Amino acid sequence: MSHLFPKSANKLPLQIIIYLCVIGVVATAGITYYMTPKYTRVGYAPVQPVPYSHALHAGQLGLDCRYCHSNIEASGLANLPTAQTCMNCHNQIKTASPLLAVVRRSYATGQPVPWVQVHRLPDFVYFNHSIHVARGVGCVECHGHINQMETVTHDQPLTMAFCLDCHRDPAPRLRPRAEVTNLDWRAPSAAAQDAMGRKFVHDWNVNPPQSCSGCHR
Amino acid sequence: MRTVYLVTAFVLVLGISVLGFRGKVFTHTPMDVFPDLLFPGMKVQPKFRAQGTSSFFADGRIDRMPPAGTVPASGPLKDDDALYLGKAADGSWIRVFPASVTVNRRLLERGRERYGIYCAPCHGGLGDGNGVTKRYGMGATPSYHDERLRQMSEGQIFDTITHGKAPAYNMNPYADKLTPEDRWAVVAYVRALQKTQTGTLDEVPAKNRPELGLK
Numbered sequence: 001m002s003h004l005f006p007k008s009a010n011k012l013p014l015q016i017i018i019y020l021c022v023i024g025v026v027a028t029a030g031i032t033y034y035m036t037p038k039y040t041r042v043g044y045a046p047v048q049p050v051p052y053s054h055a056l057h058a059g060q061l062g063l064d065c066r067y068c069h070s071n072i073e074a075s076g077l078a079n080l081p082t083a084q085t086c087m088n089c090h091n092q093i094k095t096a097s098p099l100l101a102v103v104r105r106s107y108a109t110g111q112p113v114p115w116v117q118v119h120r121l122p123d124f125v126y127f128n129h130s131i132h133v134a135r136g137v138g139c140v141e142c143h144g145h146i147n148q149m150e151t152v153t154h155d156q157p158l159t160m161a162f163c164l165d166c167h168r169d170p171a172p173r174l175r176p177r178a179e180v181t182n183l184d185w186r187a188p189s190a191a192a193q194d195a196m197g198r199k200f201v202h203d204w205n206v207n208p209p210q211s212c213s214g215c216h217r
Numbered sequence: 218m219r220t221v222y223l224v225t226a227f228v229l230v231l232g233i234s235v236l237g238f239r240g241k242v243f244t245h246t247p248m249d250v251f252p253d254l255l256f257p258g259m260k261v262q263p264k265f266r267a268q269g270t271s272s273f274f275a276d277g278r279i280d281r282m283p284p285a286g287t288v289p290a291s292g293p294l295k296d297d298d299a300l301y302l303g304k305a306a307d308g309s310w311i312r313v314f315p316a317s318v319t320v321n322r323r324l325l326e327r328g329r330e331r332y333g334i335y336c337a338p339c340h341g342g343l344g345d346g347n348g349v350t351k352r353y354g355m356g357a358t359p360s361y362h363d364e365r366l367r368q369m370s371e372g373q374i375f376d377t378i379t380h381g382k383a384p385a386y387n388m389n390p391y392a393d394k395l396t397p398e399d400r401w402a403v404v405a406y407v408r409a410l411q412k413t414q415t416g417t418l419d420e421v422p423a424k425n426r427p428e429l430g431l432k
Contacts, residue, residue: 045242
């Protein structure tokens with residue numbers, strides 16, 4: 001029988017085991033890197049029906065986030081603006097711009113502008129905007145520097161680990177309530193942020209839930 | 218064996234070239250790596266989310282308008298004309314604040330904040346009509362420091378915020394953005410802005426004068 005299998009075949013089982021280990025490592029690394037929202041969602045910047053620039057409106061003009069997203073303090077949902085909100089200014093500014101035709105049609109007919117949702121949580125997550133805003137979590141913590149974005153881009157992974165990082169230790173991410181919508185605000189120093197954050201946690205009784213039912217029902 | 222490793226390395230490099238790295242900006246719909254069909258997890262539930270779409274209603278909208286002529290069962294009955302309309306019992310504009318609104322520092326601070334968000338872009342931080350929109354072609358925004366607006370009653374200012382001045386004067390209503398209480402806070406702050414131009418030294422209490430650098 002010795003002429004059927006060469007001598008090197010004796011090493012084959014070991015080589016196969018080693019190869020399978022290598023494949024296992026590569027697959028684990030690949031899944032970890034590519035199959036989480038850090039890869040699948042961060043960087044998502046869909047083409048919107050109106051090429052609205054947050055860099056111009058929120059950055060250059062300095063409009064407050066709440067001018068358009070007017071319900072964030074009162075409602076769990078951060079609302080998209082009505083067409084009338086756009087027309088508050090655009091009934092006089094750039095009234096003939098073809099880029100705004102969709103908005104004008106929406107204002108005239110009542111049909112909504114078909115904006116594409118960028119930040120979308122699974123249906124089993126009950127995120128409430130108003131409580132985060134009321135407790136001094138800045139918009140920038142989850143949405144990034146929207147005021148520098150020409151097109152809104154998904155900035156943070158918004159995974160459960162991302163939420164829990166802050167729910168376990170909120171102090172580093174709390175800011176004075178008046179600065180919540182100021183995307184460029186930063187504490188003067190890390191030590192100042194730490195002291196301020198701890199004070200807010202105490203004063204505002206910040207006690208973010210870590211139980212399942214805090215965010216899932 | 219060497220060939221197997223070479224092929225593996227090639228497939229690896231090919232995969233990374235196609236998939237790229239994290240943080241790359243893209244416009245296509247995000248890949249769902251755990252689709253609900255294969256991994257049922259209630260990620261997509263047959264429920265309505267605000268501002269969503271639905272084929273159930275003819276206009277495709279989930280958010281519904283209240284039927285005409287109905288009054289919401291929730292919330293207070295809005296029978297306080299002074300608070301909700303800025304009108305007295307005889308239908309004239311009120312020249313004072315409604316009885317249910319207390320003008321104090323808290324109200325003024327609230328008014329300042331709301332004014333900064335919703336009014337300042339056009340009316341300007343000083344109320345002089347020189348907001349940032351003026352540089353981009355917004356027509357003449359009136360100054361609060363005109364005699365006409367100084368004489369305007371509180372009720373009428375409230376009504377202007379509530380219903381706007383469109384189409385004659387281009388200002389749209391802000392009732393969707395400001396609750397009646399917030400509108401009164403803004404009215405109070407507008408009055409404070411007007412006072413900045415007409416106030417006299419006699420009106421400043423003696424103990425507060427050093428704060429203004431006065432004796």
